[in-house]
Amino acid sequence: MSDSPEKLSVWCAGEEWCPITTTASLIGKKWHPVIIHRLLENGPSGFNELKEDVDGISSKVLSDSLEDLQEKGLVDREVINEQPFRVNYSLTDLGASLEPVISEMAAWGQRYLEEPTESDEATQ
Numbered sequence: 001m002s003d004s005p006e007k008l009s010v011w012c013a014g015e016e017w018c019p020i021t022t023t024a025s026l027i028g029k030k031w032h033p034v035i036i037h038r039l040l041e042n043g044p045s046g047f048n049e050l051k052e053d054v055d056g057i058s059s060k061v062l063s064d065s066l067e068d069l070q071e072k073g074l075v076d077r078e079v080i081n082e083q084p085f086r087v088n089y090s091l092t093d094l095g096a097s098l099e100p101v102i103s104e105m106a107a108w109g110q111r112y113l114e115e116p117t118e119s120d121e122a123t124q
Contacts, residue, residue, distance in 0.1 A: 006073070006094050026072050027098065031057055031065045036074065036095060037102050044078075044090035069095070 012018035027033045031054065038053040039045060045053065051062055066089055069075035074095035080086040 023101065026074065027101070029065065029068070031061060032069060033102055033105055035062070035065055035069065036091065036098055037106065039075070039089065039091045040096070040099055040102060044088045046086055046088055050089060074098070 008022055012021060027036065034054050034057075035050065038050060042049070042053060047062070047066075050066075051057065051059060054062065057065075066075060066077070070077055073092055076090050076092050078088045078090065080088055
């Protein structure tokens with residue numbers, strides 16, 4: 001990453017709560033933090049690899065999420081001209097800079113979320 005981080009242009013830049021809402025708008029959708037986490041953990045990945053790594057996500061939701069993350073400047077999409085045709089997704093410097101946020105979200109969840117019981121799993 002460069003020494004001077006990329007700045008985001010947002011409507012609330014002068015408000016003290018703006019950094020929180022800006023971060024939430026970038027990663028606030030259900031699957032966004034999970035996708036970023038998987039790319040942080042595993043590095044660049046193809047679509048099918050990501051779908052496998054993000055258990056429970058549909059192909060459409062993954063595709064829409066990746067497109068949204070690309071538009072927000074968090075994920076890069078690289079077309080690899082090989083047979084068979086492949087696309088690799090990776091984090092941009094801005095996306096990778098979310099690592100402490102994603103790690104803290106995971107740590108908080110580990111501290112405060114209960115493990116599912118066998119009866120919980122049977123009802124799903």
